[in-house]
Amino acid sequence: MKVAKTISALRTWRKNASTRIFLVPTMGALHAGHAALIRSARKAVGPRGCVVVSLFVNPTQFGPKEDFASYPRPLRRDLAVCRKAGADVVFTPGVGEMYAQDRSITVEESSLSRALCGRSRPGHFQGVCTVVAKLFLAVQPTHAIFGEKDWQQLAILRRMVRDLNFPITIIAHPTIREPDGLAISSRNAYLTPIERSRAPRIHEVLQCAAQKRTPTGIERFARKALSAIPGARLDYVEAVEADTLTPLKSRKRPGRLAAAVFLGKARLIDNIPLLVLT
Numbered sequence: 001m002k003v004a005k006t007i008s009a010l011r012t013w014r015k016n017a018s019t020r021i022f023l024v025p026t027m028g029a030l031h032a033g034h035a036a037l038i039r040s041a042r043k044a045v046g047p048r049g050c051v052v053v054s055l056f057v058n059p060t061q062f063g064p065k066e067d068f069a070s071y072p073r074p075l076r077r078d079l080a081v082c083r084k085a086g087a088d089v090v091f092t093p094g095v096g097e098m099y100a101q102d103r104s105i106t107v108e109e110s111s112l113s114r115a116l117c118g119r120s121r122p123g124h125f126q127g128v129c130t131v132v133a134k135l136f137l138a139v140q141p142t143h144a145i146f147g148e149k150d151w152q153q154l155a156i157l158r159r160m161v162r163d164l165n166f167p168i169t170i171i172a173h174p175t176i177r178e179p180d181g182l183a184i185s186s187r188n189a190y191l192t193p194i195e196r197s198r199a200p201r202i203h204e205v206l207q208c209a210a211q212k213r214t215p216t217g218i219e220r221f222a223r224k225a226l227s228a229i230p231g232a233r234l235d236y237v238e239a240v241e242a243d244t245l246t247p248l249k250s251r252k253r254p255g256r257l258a259a260a261v262f263l264g265k266a267r268l269i270d271n272i273p274l275l276v277l278t
């Protein structure tokens with residue numbers, strides 16, 4: 001497994017690399033969800049293709065009061081996870097490699113980014129789009145894999161690829177969950193044992209809410225039940241159209257039920273499909 005710290009090292013490798021390259025962009029602190037993404041890339045790319053994993057805690061997607069400084073960076077452990085899951089190349093740039101100090105260009109998606117997490121995390125998706133566009137240009141993959149846990153990020157990045165004509169296929173990977181249903185996330189590490197025992201309730205509530213016949217009924221049920229989790233503070237819970245993230249009007253169209261909940265220091269996000277009801 002090759003470790004590249006610079007874009008120029010990556011480009012040198014890229015000149016002789018296979019024509020099929022799967023990129024798994026991550027911020028490191030790899031867990032079972034990331035390992036599943038890398039394994040799935042390994043399987044899909046085939047024996048002659050290459051799997052590139054990027055490990056980069058991207059400062060531009062964190063708000064001023066968010067956890068950029070304390071975000072875990074266990075590089076040796078992450079490299080071991082990448083190796084075991086089948087990565088060929090790991091790209092580990094420093095902040096100075098990715099961003100010039102006087103940078104003045106960003107990539108902004110101006111519609112889907114306004115919904116859901118975009119309301120409480122201004123600038124977050126601009127940071128995500130900018131760094132992912134830069135990773136796409138540095139690695140030049142044919143495919144890139146993102147988890148469905150951040151459904152909004154996936155929808156925005158699909159839009160970015162479409163609108164900027166990146167010759168890249170985006171692949172969605174189903175959310176990986178703990179046996180009790182909690183969506184696996186690096187931020188679960190911030191939960192105290194008591195918060196951890198309450199966190200699976202988020203997924204349970206979303207599943208129960210999805211049984212209701214109308215979007216209003218779904219949101220009303222979920223808002224009440226999520227707010228009732230001891231110690232939880234609800235950021236949002238919304239039933240939205242799966243592609244456009246606009247409010248879901250009826251169950252005649254495919255939707256997504258998405259929520260963000262603060263539990264102690266952790267802000268947990270989750271979402272599930274809302275299938276069309278006949």
Ligand code: PAF
Pocket residue numbers: 025026027056058061128131132150153
């Ligand atoms: O989902 C993440 O881990 C990050 O938002 C990403 C896509 C790696 C960009 O920094």
